[in-house]
Amino acid sequence: MSTTTTKLGLKKPNFATDDIENTLNELADNFQKLDDDSDDYVDFLPLSGAYPIAKRFYKKTPKSGDYIGWVNTRTGTSAPTWQKLKQYTNGDLIVPTVDNGHIYKCIQTGYSGLTEPVFPVSVEIEFGDVRGSNTWQTTTQYKKDDIVLPTIDNGRFYVCLQAGESGDVEPTWGLADGQTIYDKNASWVSYKRLKWKEAGVASNFRPYGKIE
Incomplete structure (x- = not known):
């Protein structure tokens, strides 16, 4: 039976007891885990997707006086910030321009107003703009x-x-x-x-x- 490594939890096949199919599957799982845990290099911070706390993105072209990248300090979903007089469609996600820890989903297609709404923090509350x-x-x-x-x-x-x-x-x-x-x-x-x-x-x- 295979054992696992301490840090990444990679599987180490036991060639004496594991069959070939099982060994290949475990090696494939190892490759996927290494890929999942590899560093991500981006030009811009992604504005969609769910990310765990401590997730990092590194800048492709860091410069002196700049930062090497970004680190996530709260498990959650990323989205672009609210914009005025912008058309949004059902399912679009946004966050306030000043972080309040919450994300908001468009549930009725239309246009945002000229002044950013006061975003409520109650769970699943609905409101206009x-x-x-x-x-x-x-x-x-x-x-x-x-x-x-x-x-x-x-x-x-x-x-x-x-x-x-x-x-x-x-x-x-x-x-x-x-x-x-x-x-x-x-x-x-x-x-x-x-x-x-x-x-x-x-x-x-x-x-x-x-x-x-």
Whole structure:
């Protein structure tokens, strides 16, 4: 029967008792383990995938004054940071620009808002992405990039494209992404609202190994 090495747990066949098929399988397992444990060299830190704590990535072209790579300080999933007015689809993952230990999944295709939401940390909580929005009002002076919601919810939000005063009658809100809606002196651009859900723990890669 085979034994295992102390550090990597590689299998050492016993040629006196192991058959050829078993020995070949154990050698194949050894090669796979060596490959899994080998160093990874990258140009950029991966923004997808699940990684254990202490996972390292090394830079392909380190430079003086730079860091040799990144080390993960928390077991979790990697994802890109939230971006404003970006279209996300169901299943897309993001993390806040300021780490809070959590990752979030898009559960309703649409566009993010102009201001990063306050990301909740309760497990599996669902929330929207229209921070700073208000319900549209008549004869109101709006500024560029103000966000309004129709008085009757239609699943969309509207970003002020042209500053000006709104009309005394609510406009007919367009239902196509990027459509312009004219509103007396102001104008708006239409976007579908998305929805996020807290989806678990985010990895936390940090630079390490300063090169003097």
